[in-house]
Every structure is written in structure tokens, then in C-alpha cells.
Amino acid sequence: MDDRLGKGGNGAVVPAALDARIAAGLAFLRRRLVGQYDIDEFGFDPDLTSNVLLPLIRPLAEKYFRAEVRGVENVPADGAALIVANHAGTIPIDALVTQLLIHDRTGRHLRLLAADLVFRLPVTGHLARKAGHTLACQEDTARLLEAGEVVGVWPEGFKGIGKPFNQRYQLQRFGRGGFVTAAAKAGAKIVPCAIVGAEEIYPIIADVKPLAKMLGLPYVPVTPTFPWLGPLGLLPLPSKWLVEFGPPIESSDLPEAAEDDPLSVLDMTSQVRETIQHMIYRLLAQRGSAYG
Numbered sequence: 001m002d003d004r005l006g007k008g009g010n011g012a013v014v015p016a017a018l019d020a021r022i023a024a025g026l027a028f029l030r031r032r033l034v035g036q037y038d039i040d041e042f043g044f045d046p047d048l049t050s051n052v053l054l055p056l057i058r059p060l061a062e063k064y065f066r067a068e069v070r071g072v073e074n075v076p077a078d079g080a081a082l083i084v085a086n087h088a089g090t091i092p093i094d095a096l097v098t099q100l101l102i103h104d105r106t107g108r109h110l111r112l113l114a115a116d117l118v119f120r121l122p123v124t125g126h127l128a129r130k131a132g133h134t135l136a137c138q139e140d141t142a143r144l145l146e147a148g149e150v151v152g153v154w155p156e157g158f159k160g161i162g163k164p165f166n167q168r169y170q171l172q173r174f175g176r177g178g179f180v181t182a183a184a185k186a187g188a189k190i191v192p193c194a195i196v197g198a199e200e201i202y203p204i205i206a207d208v209k210p211l212a213k214m215l216g217l218p219y220v221p222v223t224p225t226f227p228w229l230g231p232l233g234l235l236p237l238p239s240k241w242l243v244e245f246g247p248p249i250e251s252s253d254l255p256e257a258a259e260d261d262p263l264s265v266l267d268m269t270s271q272v273r274e275t276i277q278h279m280i281y282r283l284l285a286q287r288g289s290a291y292g
Helices: 016-034 046-064 093-106 116-120 122-130 138-146 178-186 209-215 230-234 255-260 262-287
Strands: 005-007 013-015 068-070 081-085 110-114 150-153 189-196 242-245
Touching (some): 046 093, 046 122, 093 242, 116 122, 138 178, 242 262
Antiparallel strands (some): 005 013, 189 242
16 A cells, blocks of 8 residues: 555545544644643643644645745744834734744744734634734733744834835834844844735725724725625735745844933844845845736
């Protein structure tokens, strides 16, 4: 018999890969039933994340967006690191795809820093906690970095993911450099990350600001397909994605600057921002057509 084949419970021959997936699924269910899994102080459930949540977005990243990853060797194999990336796409799919790519290529869990809006929503807030996401604040960032985690931050925030399509791939302000301060205090490496592809999944052509204000949202987007096509308009367009991790930028030589010299912090913030912007321009030239 072919080594790639095995027998199912009814004697039928099944591919070994499928057999292994079934066995892994049964093992996962057993762990959940008997409580043999860990949840940390933030609510992170690595077993659920690896076996349920990330597999849900893997076909989207690999088959639909055809995401290519470069420079993953620049993500430290252990110890504290801060991944700093550009933000786009109307909804933060780019953050989830980055989390998946780091997990699949390095085995590490990327702990995402998210806006408070994420945790105010009943379903997304619960799932975000389970997936290892936490509030984008200095206290939580410091705790994660001091614990040696790899943390992801998107400093553009809503200004990045909600910007109009005519401003695509133009980085918005990175704020006052809170991520630099956190990295410096923890002695963590800062890894710049450029994401090309997210800008084209939901091109924003207008923002219904009165409705956004009424609903307490940062924006209510109008795209070429939404709301015109109804629920079908929620389907992202199949853009081609390139994700690159640049060489780490050392922050360990700025512990005093992080606390006593805001100008040094702003200088490093600008350095990280400019690095990512140049990476984006290079990737755009290499990618060619957005939907090719």
C-alpha cells in the first residue's frame, strides 16, 4: 500500500494527510472537553488560535490573496520583538494575515495591539482576546514585551485603514512614538513590516461621516461594491499581497531617551516610518498589477 494512504474506521482507504488532520482534530476536541489547555492573563488561548482561528483565515491569505512573504528570517526566533507595519484595507484583515504568516513561518504567536473599539463589540472582542490580541496601550505592550513576546503594532490606526483610495500606500502619522518607548524600555528589537495588497481589497471612494458619527464609528466607507451589491459587497477584492519584514532596528541603546528625550523617540519613530515607506514603494514596483 502507498505510504501516503491509511485506513479509516470503516476500512476505507484515506490519504495519510487527511487521516492526520482527523486525528489532530479529535485530539483537539479531547483537550477542550477535559480542559487540557492554557489561557494566559490576557485571555489568550494558543490552542484554539492555532487549531481553529488561524486556519479560518489561511485559505483567504494563501489562495485568495496569494500572499508572498519575504524577510521572515528578520523576525527573531525568540525573545521580545515589536513588529511595526503599515495599515490599510477598511477592516484590519492585514493584521490577521500578518499574525497567520508569522505563526506559520516561525511558530511564534504574534500578539496584536488593537483599538478599544474591537473590544467594545461583543463577538469580536471575545474572539480577539482568545486570539491573543490586547488593548493598544503602554501598560499591556510593556507587559507583553517584558514577557518576551513578539508584538504587532499598526501605528496609523484608523487613519490608515480608513483613508481614501487616492491616498493608498501613503503612510499616515505614526503618533508620538509610544511603540518606540515601549520597545526601548524592554530592550526589544523593532522589525519594520511592509504590506502591499491590503489597500485594494475594499477601495474607499467616500466616507459617510454623519452616519459614522451617529453610530460612534471612525468612518462608514463607500466602496465600488458596498453598499451597492448588498452583502456581496462585503467580499474583499482578490488583490495580490506581498509582505516583507525588514532588518531589525535596535532600540536597546535608547533606554534613557525613551524616558527623558522625546526628540530622540520622535527621530526613531520617523526612521521606522520612512523605512516602511521605502519598503512599500519597492514592493509596489515589484508586484505590478494589483489583481494580476
